[in-house]
Amino acid sequence: EPEVTQTPSHQVTQMGQEVILRCVPISNHLYFYWYRQILGQKVEFLVSFYNNEISEKSEIFDDQFSVERPDGSNFTLKIRSTKLEDSAMYFCASILGQGAADTQYFGPGTRLTVL
């Protein structure tokens, strides 16, 4: 069964450094998402992406964050200058098309630790 993959599974970085989290959505899917989950807290929406542009973004997704689909398969989340509070699990998700019946498929996540 097709699945969303994410790399790396765990990223450790120093505060102030840039990180890029990578995702490969399911190949024929059209809508892509990033979420984060701070340890012990709820899953929080960051951004949705369709047709090579951001569709929606939350208040968390500030100027430090950016997303890109550099080729036909990868979908990346960049954090420009990491802060301690960016430490969290980051999940990528994709859906086939927008509609009430569409299932969102989540990747396994990247655990980001900012020291």
Place this chain on the structure above:
Amino acid sequence: SQKIEQNSEALNIQEGKTATLTCNYTNYSPAYLQWYRQDPGRGPVFLLLIRENEKEKRKERLKVTFDTTLKQSLFHITASQPADSATYLCALEGGDMRFGAGTRLTVKP
């Protein structure tokens, strides 16, 4: 402001019993509501979606109800098994996808 509340942080039940989890929301008019399962350290896994014009949806041992007047969804697992132990999340679509904090279900043998 918009809120999604899941009734309890944790629910413990005996194997074979029915687990009932609650999701309440305010200041939303969602077209649909979804339920997910999340195991520790893993991403959420989609279970069921129910539309605003549907009262009830079933899938094997799972049943979801959706009351748009009460602004509430109930999620039932019948004949629960220890393997059902996980955190269950409700999620609403309102421009973006918002999740509740989840209810951690433990099914004891």
